[in-house]
Amino acid sequence: xxxxxxxxxxxxxxxxxxxxxxxxxxxxxxxxxxxxxxxxxxxxxxxxxxxxxxxxxxxxxxxxxxxxxxxxxxxxxxxxxxxxxxxxxxxxxxxxxxxxxxxxxxxxxxxxxxxxxxxxxxxxxxxxxxxxxxxxxxxxxxxxxxxxxxxxxxxxxxxxxxxxxxxxxxxxxxxxxxxxxxxxxxxxxxxxxxxxxxxxxxxxxxxxxxxxxxxxxxxxxxxxxxxxxxxxxxxxxxxxxxxxxxxxxxxxxxxxxxxxxxxxxxxxxxxxxxxxxxx
Numbered sequence: 001x002x003x004x005x006x007x008x009x010x011x012x013x014x015x016x017x018x019x020x021x022x023x024x025x026x027x028x029x030x031x032x033x034x035x036x037x038x039x040x041x042x043x044x045x046x047x048x049x050x051x052x053x054x055x056x057x058x059x060x061x062x063x064x065x066x067x068x069x070x071x072x073x074x075x076x077x078x079x080x081x082x083x084x085x086x087x088x089x090x091x092x093x094x095x096x097x098x099x100x101x102x103x104x105x106x107x108x109x110x111x112x113x114x115x116x117x118x119x120x121x122x123x124x125x126x127x128x129x130x131x132x133x134x135x136x137x138x139x140x141x142x143x144x145x146x147x148x149x150x151x152x153x154x155x156x157x158x159x160x161x162x163x164x165x166x167x168x169x170x171x172x173x174x175x176x177x178x179x180x181x182x183x184x185x186x187x188x189x190x191x192x193x194x195x196x197x198x199x200x201x202x203x204x205x206x207x208x209x210x211x212x213x214x215x216x217x218x219x220x221x222x223x224x225x226x227x228x229x230x231x232x233x234x235x236x237x238x239x240x241x242x243x244x245x246x247x248x249x250x251x252x253x254x255x256x257x258x259x260x261x262x263x264x265x266x267x268x269x270x271x272x273x274x275x276x277x278x279x
Contacts, residue, residue: 058252107238115269117207120220136201142187217268
């Protein structure tokens with residue numbers, strides 16, 4: 001009787017171990033397969049269009065089901081990413097991503113930099129930068145990052161000179177050392193810069209706000225020579241940066257099919273260095 005009981009216990013133990021092994025194999029296989037449902041967030045306008053028209057179709061060819069969620073602000077896309085409601089987002093540049101992650105205790109990582117609409121100098125009173133008059137009123141963004149960009153565009157246009165010892169990525173009005181045309185700066189909220197064209201002589205408008213206001217990038221007197229640090233990127237939670245879906249999103253953006261869509265549907269968007277270097 002004891003022999004039978006011992007044999008039964010041994011058989012039961014082997015069955016349990018085998019079941020656990022099968023469970024582990026199933027779990028491992030599921031992990032390797034990864035999920036095929038991906039949710040990507042983007043601000044409404046050109047970047048949600050970029051996800052829908054240039055990234056989503058490529059991922060769907062790989063078997064993904066892609067959901068695109070549009071946002072009207074620059075806070076919720078990262079909050080939604082951090083709490084798991086998004087798998088990736090597209091709307092922000094490197095400086096914003098790093099500052100937001102630090103302030104909100106998030107761990108975010110970029111996958112790839114994408115073509116981005118540049119800031120431009122716009123005017124209804126002057127036909128060229130050279131024609132901008134002495135004492136002209138110039139609307140500029142009042143937030144630090146876009147303000148630094150605007151001053152950089154003005155300097156590239158030979159309208160001002162910034163203190164050479166200042167980091168051009170963090171420059172502010174106090175760092176303007178030469179202003180030969182006595183330009184009168186009027187800092188306002190970036191989203192209001194397209195409308196400001198009607199009331200000021202010159203307005204420096206970030207590309208996303210220009211497009212949202214149905215402006216033509218080609219109408220700018222001059223467009224920004226944008227450093228890649230200011231270009232938007234696809235961002236994921238750091239824990240997902242080496243996942244299969246993250247690698248597939250990156251591959252989609254790096255594909256020739258993606259660039260073809262950019263060339264056809266996103267004219268005027270400045271391409272990142274990696275895209276230009278492969279020509």
